[in-house]
Amino acid sequence: MRKNYLLCVFGVFLCLPGYAQSPAETYKDSTTYLARAAGKALDDYDFNRSIEQSLLLIDLASKKEDFNKLNHGYNLLGITYEMLEDSIRAKENYLKALEYARLSSNDTLLWYAYNNLGNVYSSNKNTVHKGFEYYRKAIAIASKNPDEPQVLIPVVNIAWTLLENDEFDSAYPYLKRAEGLLKDEEDVVTRSNLNTLYGMYYSGMEDYDRSRTYFEKGIAIAEKDSLIVEASFAYEEFADMLFKSKDYNAAYVALDKHQEYREKIFSREKNLQREAVYERFQTKVYKKDLEAARREQLYKDEVLKKTQQLSAIMVISLVVMFFFLILLFRNNRIRKRLIGQLRDKNVELKEAKEEAERLSNLKTRFFSTVSHELRTPLYGVVGLASLLLEENKDENQSDDLKSLKFSADYLLALINDVLQMNKMESNLVHLENVTFNIHELFQGILKSFEINRNQKDIKMELQIDPEIPYLVGDSMRLSQIMMNLVGNAVKFTERGRVWIKAENLKCRENYCRIRFEVGDTGIGIPPNKQEEIFEEFSQLKNQNLNYQGTGLGLPIVKKLLKLFNSEIEVSSVEGEGSVFTFEIEFLQGAEAESIKHLSSSPIENEPRLIRKILIVDDNRINQLVTQRILEKRDFKCLLAASGEEALDIIKLEQLDIVLMDVNMPGMNGMETTMKIREFDAHLPVIALTAVEVGEMREEILKAGMNDIINKPYDIPQFFNTIFRNLLQTVTPTAV
Template sequence: MLEDTARAKENYLKALEYAKSSKNDTLLWYAYNNLGNIYSSNKNTVSKGFDFYKKAIEIASRNPDQSQVLVPVVNIAWTLLENGMFERAFPYLEQASQIFTEDEGGEAKSNLYTLYGMYYSGKEDYGKAKDYFLKGISLAEKNSFIVEASFAYEEYAKMLKNSGNADEAYIALTKHQEYREQLFAREKNLQREAVYELFETEEYKKNLEAARREQLYKDEVLEKTQQISAIMVVSLVVMFFFLILLFRNNGIRKKLISQLKEKNIELKSAKDEAERLSTLKTRFFSTVSHELRTPLYGVVGLTSLLLEENQNKEQEEDLKSLKFSADYLLALINDVLQMNKMESNLVHLENNTFNIHELFQGIIKTFETTRNNRMVNIELNVDPGIPYLVGDSMRLSQIMMNLLGNAVKFTEKGKVWIKAETVNCKDGRCRIYFEVGDTGIGIPKNKQEEIFEEFSQLKIQNLNYQGTGLGLPIVKKLLQLFDSEIQLESVEGEGSVFSFEINFEQGAENESIRHLGGASPETLPQLLKKILIVDDNRINQVVTQRILKKKDFECLVASSGEEALEILKVQTVDVVLMDVNMPGMNGMETTMKIREFNPDVPVIALTAVEVGEMKEEILKAGMNDIINKPYNIPQFFDTIFKNLLEPVA
């Protein structure tokens, strides 16, 4: 009763030895059952507790009066329910119900109802659970069973919380607390009585000792005894108050520990929920990205083709505006998706060999239209001594595109420049200094930290600059992946300079890149005779065909994976452009089927999903390369020709 399990176990084991000696079934049953209680209270020794309960049941079963069997059976069910093993507990509850008679005490019946409530609550049958809990509570309250009522209300509150009835759960928990306080008061009175009895016993002993010494030492001993008695009285009083204080503090400590456990459970639940929501958010952004990029592919592709073919000068500006708006929307989607991936720790650097001169030339070409519209001169200054580098060229491009985009956007007239210089190159590693500067509006000193925060934009009076405010935060987070950080120097009204340094491994010139560099647009149609386009979207088919036919390529079209397989079994093509996401048989499944009978034909994935999300899965399916939608047309052709020029393995 004092919850001193160590000493309880020691004495129950001694009791078991005497019970075995006496061969008294009642004593044996009692010892085994209580040892079961001790061991089952510790999760590490639950199985041993079950063994003792079963021995108690075996001994009690010898008695024609089966009422003794009821106690260990109920205890087993109770332990199983507390450990979440509801299916195992149910047969014991049923067995207890069959043993139970109307003569059994009301406490046992109340507890049995409560245990049935725990079982149905664990099975999420909250209707039946509530009925049993209310029966147990009614019986306990009717007969003033404080312990049983406290237990029933506690488990009833847990069930109400799990079923979503927070208000009723609070009321039930309040009732549980009221009965706990009554139990506490009752236990406190018992402890007080125990202390008083101990005090009276000690006094009695001291009086006997005093009497004996009085006979021996007479008056002298009597005087000393009185002094000692006085000291003992004071000590006992102090000890009594100390015990009361200790008991009170122990109660408070237990209550705080209980509250801490509940808070820890709530914290874990909140953490799990936050992780679940974060996963859902990532999936949502990925799905939305794909669904937006697919129609954008049609808009950007058709607009680019109309711009090239259009002879009406009056419509040219409208088409340029349309393409600019589509490109802006695509950049916005990419920024939001990129920020979401970085917040979810889904962005990782990949290593590939690249030529920084070609990389930066491509970046500048991307801003050609914007530069002409804003009368901005873009200068490129790349150290000719920079060798081929090994690193994540795509993430480096994202950083430079964001910085260059900001520089062009905030420079109405003037100059923007990109610089790349070798800091040092030794032991196969090169440290490169990068700089993007402009002569634009500049950034006030008090805003230079704020602009790297998400969704933060520099607001200039009388000027309106579009954007999400994600560009520079993305740059900052990407540079952290490179173990680098952005530096900013800016004077308001004079311009800004962003700079950083990155360490790369030194790489060798890639053979396929060198051969591709030797191919010209005029020679490319001779390299390719026939392309199979596999895409379920009609607009995507039209756009891709028209892009390829401008280079005089012969195009075959399949609207599904099954149709593509039929074509490839009877016709020879030089390359397959395969949409990844198609109804029925998707692109990866189709590619695996193709590889069963044609291991050599290059298969290039077309996808509107962020490349990094599916790259490993796409390549594992047997595809040779990936083209992201909407197409960057030069990169589109480069990817096709690179795969044609690579020797077949």
């Protein structure tokens, strides 16, 4: 919805003059202050304060049934959520604003409501036609008074929508009309955006020189007047034009400037505060409903008491039968009314439940999107850092590169912790049963802490009962538990000893109960803190910054163990160390059933062969990283940026394997694979995805893909998966 930022803010200023008076009444003073405060906060991109002040304005105006103020409050809320790209909440608030605009019979309010609804619907390609209908309604109302500049805004919005949908010829007349309507030299906001729109138009017409001129004008105006949103939009479209004209360096610089301005508008802390404000408002509404239900129940109890009294009177004397019948008739009417009210409340409760489920699904989709969007750039960072470590021979830079890779790995672990916690809260984590070798699994865990062990002078010990057989269970979740516990032990031990133990307690009826222990000789945990450490975001207070973290590791361990029907126990002495223990019962497995490719080491002694591999990825950086990694192993790489391009190459080239990105615009990886299987059932296709594997495993394999590699990946596991799939096909000729 980026096209509407400026025009929404302009609309706020159109509404504010109606509240410029200073009446003596307290109510008018309060609503005027709240409206101005919300508008000022929106102008300063302080979205949290804007939401808070708008909600207060709505609450105050609803008590007086003041349609104008209610319209203003919901418009401000809609604008704020639209700028925050929350189209669902924006539409809800704009529809409420339209309702109160109609009740107030005010053309200015109606014009503004129609324009804002046009903004929301035109941002979705499936509802663009409805957006145009609202824009035309706004133009019809604004045209009644030709002296007002209100016609300009919907005209610009129509041009903007057409440009975003690549309808350049249709957009040009609206651009010319908007240019003719823009007479106010001080309206730098609209002037900046109009220049940017002209830049988009000439870019679409492939007149890049003229396009560059307009983009530079728009950027100059925005930066001169500190217009953050306008500058962000201009730089983003400018970067797109430069990329189309193959000026990649300049495109990168423009995209970097776009991101810089965008970060000024949004911040994680403000988003969290905003949700807190919205939740407080929702809680207040729920409390009101709860109080109404309580009063209703009291009233029902009173009616029931009266009914019992009437029954007693009927038994005692038939003399009062006439009066009893009258009272009974009255009671039935009351009960019918109460039943009707209860039915209405049940409908409201159902709607509230559906809304809560919608919000829960929205949160789940948000985290899923965040998972992909954060892991995709991390793939480039981790991959490039690994390559530089291998290729760089300068010892002076080696430490810096190791620090870079360590930071990227730490960031990835942090992201995984947050997403893992969300998945468990949403009951999306389920255990899988695979056969695994606990010796190999724990050796891999120890190896992953090799760098930390050397840096902190820690002796790490692994003691595994030789009587433990191959086990059947969720080795990935067990690995997560052990990684978190060992990571904590290493973090809180400066020098000393960290150990891992696995003991076979008993095996009977094909089940084995294994006792696990992770201990250290670190700083220990005070007795009064040993329960608190398993709470989310809880940490021991310590001045040593080396001990900082998210506070999610142990809560994740506790929740994962609950899936195994197990509980964790801790024993610790402050200053001497800590020991964590738990027990899990596994099904006993046969060695022949073991999944050998679970090992994190690549297949050794592979022949040096020339293999032809196709990399399908819409991200250019990810393509280059993957290509450089493969070429170091003598792979000949072909590149494709879309599913359509990949299909053309596969039909022409004799390939050994395909690495397929799952999430691509247009035809995604799964759709492309299904097309491949129509004419080639044997070509190995491996999915590359930044989404949590568990979320899409069945869907990916059902599409015909042979295996999955999660991004960002470590190089040994990456080649291990590729070689395993190559060995299942005809081996290429050695060169």
